[in-house]
Amino acid sequence: MRLQRSRGLHDVSGTSGILSYELLMLDFVYQKFMQFAKNLKLPTNCLGCQCKGGCTNPRACACAQLNGNDFPYVQRDGGRLIEAKSVVFECGPNCGCNISCVNRISQQGIKYHLEVFRTPSKGWGVRSWDTIPSGAPICEYTGILTKTDDMDNIADNSYIFEIDCLQTMKGLDGRETRPGDVSSLINLDDKRSEVVEYCIDAGSVGNVARFINHSCQPNLFVQCILSSHHDMKMAKVMLFAADTIPPLEIYDFCLCESVMEELTYDYGYALDSVVGADGKVVKMRCHCGAVDCRKWLY
Ligand SMILES: C[S@@+](CC[C@H](N)C(=O)[O-])C[C@H]1O[C@@H](n2cnc3c(N)ncnc32)[C@H](O)[C@@H]1O
Numbered sequence: 001m002r003l004q005r006s007r008g009l010h011d012v013s014g015t016s017g018i019l020s021y022e023l024l025m026l027d028f029v030y031q032k033f034m035q036f037a038k039n040l041k042l043p044t045n046c047l048g049c050q051c052k053g054g055c056t057n058p059r060a061c062a063c064a065q066l067n068g069n070d071f072p073y074v075q076r077d078g079g080r081l082i083e084a085k086s087v088v089f090e091c092g093p094n095c096g097c098n099i100s101c102v103n104r105i106s107q108q109g110i111k112y113h114l115e116v117f118r119t120p121s122k123g124w125g126v127r128s129w130d131t132i133p134s135g136a137p138i139c140e141y142t143g144i145l146t147k148t149d150d151m152d153n154i155a156d157n158s159y160i161f162e163i164d165c166l167q168t169m170k171g172l173d174g175r176e177t178r179p180g181d182v183s184s185l186i187n188l189d190d191k192r193s194e195v196v197e198y199c200i201d202a203g204s205v206g207n208v209a210r211f212i213n214h215s216c217q218p219n220l221f222v223q224c225i226l227s228s229h230h231d232m233k234m235a236k237v238m239l240f241a242a243d244t245i246p247p248l249e250i251y252d253f254c255l256c257e258s259v260m261e262e263l264t265y266d267y268g269y270a271l272d273s274v275v276g277a278d279g280k281v282v283k284m285r286c287h288c289g290a291v292d293c294r295k296w297l298y
Contacts, residue, residue, distance in 0.1 A: 033142065034140070034142050034143070034144075034145055034200070034236070035142075035143070035144045035145070035205060036144065036145050037144055037145060037146040037147065037150065039147070039150075040145060040146065040147065040198075042145075042228065042229055042231075042234060043229040043230075043231050043234075044228070044229060045229070046092070046094060046226075046228070046229050046230045047062065047094060048062065048063065048091060048092060048093070048094030048095030048096065049061045049062040049063045049064075049091055049095045049096060049097065050062070050095075050096050051091075051095065051096050051097045051101070052096050052097065053097060053098060053101075054097055054098065054100055054101045054102060055071070055091060055095075055097050055101050055102060055103050056102075058070045058071055061091075061097075061103065063089050063090065063091045063092075063095065063103055064103060066089035067085070067088065067089050071102055071103050072085060072088045072089075072090075072103070073102055073103065073105045074102075074135075075102055076133075077133045077136060078105075078108075078111055078136070079102065079105035079108070079136075079137065080105075080133060080134070080135035080136050081105070081135040081136075081137070081223065081240050082135065083135075084221055084223060084240070085223070086165065086224070087165055087224045087225070087226055087232060087235065088106075088223060088224070088225045088226070089225075089226050089227070089230075090103050090104050090105070090106060090107065090225055090226070090227040091103045091104050091227065092104075092227030092228040093227075093228050094228070104227070105137050106137050106140065106223075106225050106227075106236065106238045107227070108137075110138070110139050110208070111136070111137070112128050112129075112130045112132055112136075112138070113128065113129040113130050114126055114127070114128055114129075114138075114139070114208050114263070115127055115128070115129060116208065116211045119213065119262065121287040122213045122287050122288075123213075124211045125211060125212070125213045125262045125263075125264075126208055126211050126212045126213075126262065126263045127247075127260040127261060127262050127263060128245060128247055128260070128261075128263060129247050129260075130247055131244065131245065131246055131247055132241045132244070132245040133241065133244055134241050134242065134243050134244045135240060135241060136240065136241045137238060137239075137240055138209075138220055138238075138239040138240060138241060138263065139207060139208055139209045139238075139239055140207070140209065140236060140237065140238050140239075141161050141200055141202065141206075141207075141209040141210070141237040141238070141239065142200070142202065142205075142206055142207045142209065143159065143161070143200040143201045143202030143203070143205060143206045143210070144200070144201045144202075144204070144205060145198060145199075145200055145234060146198065146199055146200075146201050147197065147198060147199075148162060148196050148197055148198060148199045151199060151201060153277075154201075154203075155277075156203065157274065158203075159201065159202040159203045159206065159210050160199050160200070160201050160202070160203070161199060161200040161202065161237055162196045162198075162199045163196065163197075163198050163199060163200065163224070163233060163234065163235055163237060164196045164268075165224035165232045165233075165235050166232070167268060196233075197233045198233050198234050200237060209239060212239065212263055212264065212265060213262065213264050213288070214264060214265065214266065214267040214286065214288060214297055215262075215264030215265070215266065215288035215289075215290055216266065216286060216288050216290045216292060216293045216294045217288070217290035217291070217292060217293075218242065218264040218265045218266045219241065219242055219243050219245050219261065219263060219264060220239045220240060220241060220242055220263055220264060220265040221239070221240055221242045221265060221266075222237060222238070222239060222265055222266075222268075223237075223238045223239070223240050224236070224237065224238075225237075225238050239263075239265055245261055245263065246261060247260060247261075264288065267297060267298075269297060269298035270298075271294075271296060271298065272298075273298055274298040282298070283296055283298065284296065284297040284298055285297065
């Protein structure tokens with residue numbers, strides 16, 4: 001399956017100016033929610049909490065108990081993740097609470113004014129016009145949830161996100177499993193041998209997340225979230241701010257102009273892990289510009 005990029009989207013090479021996200025989306029299928037491949041059904045058999053209105057008591061909320069007997073978010077600034085976890089269990093469709101519940105932060109839509117802009121060497125990128133506080137939700141990575149096996153013949157893997165919560169658990173960025181974290185109950189070494197079964201294909205449909213570039217020193221991190229089911233292989237993939245991200249302009253001495261801080265996350269490719277149709281390892285140089293850049297995206 002070839003990537004079906006919408007007409008004109010990437011044909012504006014050389015455009016160094018601002019192109020707003022809204023404008024770009026006129027020519028692109030903006031997708032708020034995940035779609036599912038035809039042969040795929042989400043499990044529905046998870047029990048929710050019995051709370052009414054918003055969940056307030058973590059000892060009474062069945063979902064909070066799955067998060068180590070506490071809510072993973074604080075209400076401040078519209079909801080912030082307290083710390084990165086292997087998996088966050090949010091309240092969902094089977095719960096008694098409503099959408100304003102503190103344990104549904106990732107379900108409440110994009111809160112910041114994000115802009116898709118042309119970077120000098122990585123194609124499109126994303127930046128924010130607002131200050132984003134540390135732990136704030138940025139956006140879900142949406143697309144078509146598909147079996148990884150069904151993507152084997154794809155010519156361009158640029159917009160495919162493999163759902164590998166176990167890799168996140170192992171600590172992509174050195175995070176350790178914490179007491180009370182559900183991952184401490186799972187034997188990670190056993191599970192690592194499993195292949196990644198599902199991926200999100202944002203090649204033809206997706207949202208702003210598909211334009212977020214990789215950095216070896218990122219300001220966002222990936223967080224797996226479960227709410228409507230408890231199958232980690234099909235977890236929702238959400239990006240959160242790792243630090244406070246200022247909209248303030250930073251002077252770039254190479255470009256000789258002020259640029260806003262770009263939103264980035266670590267794609268987490270292992271070196272030499274991408275193989276072409278001919279069986280040969282495919283490599284891509286990293287242009288993130290971080291001081292400790294690993295030099296290769298893959
Ligand atoms: C998910 S897309 C990100 C958006 C993309 N820049 C675009 O123009 O649509 C991933 C692709 O962006 C490019 N990219 C992302 N981060 C990069 C980096 N640090 N260095 C070089 N290329 C990067 C690579 O071509 C990669 O396959």
